Amino acid sequence: MKLLLASGSPYRRELLARLRIPFDCASPDIDETPSANESPQDYVARLAYEKARALAAQYPQHWIIGSDQTCVLNNQICGKPGNHDNAVAQLQRANGQRVSFYTGLCLLNSDSGEYYSLTEPFHVHFRNLSDAEIERYVTLEQPYDCAGSFKVEGLGINLFEKLEGRDANSLIGLPLIGLLDLMRKAGLQPLELAQ
16 A cells, blocks of 8 residues: 655655655645634644545545644634734744644545544744844744744744654654554554655
8 A cells, every 4th residue: 555645735745755655645625624612632633534534535545644733822723824924923922932733643544444543732932032033033934834933944943942742843744753653553664664
């Protein structure tokens, strides 16, 4: 069986490539609207499964990886900012705060419907940032397509006092340690598949 990443994200694709396991990519088309009273953890778990499930018929004989992430600040889900002003506003709200990220991950066998899933938490503690630092960061990095308005793999590391969690890849949208755990639970041996 082949491996398929159910995502159009170049960030997730780059992370998965680090495992040196051949894979295909396809972008699922699903409604990502949160359900009423759905917790952030349940929301990302549902979307990860739905992304994988959405491609199952098109990709028989695949293990499909679905992943979704959300950022939570003061008990509210923060989406991708989309533009400069929203990114600045989002970082101003996060300034000096502990922000939680939840990444839902699903590994689905498209033939049998069998799947394995997890939700990976990760927390970042923002430094107390000046408005000038926030403005400079957003101008340089333009993190408009990133939940939380930062790229930890780039200049975003400047924004933090502390990181908490088992896998910093979660902040980029694909927790590799968790994915490797799911692969082994499914009977796949990642090191044997690596090329």
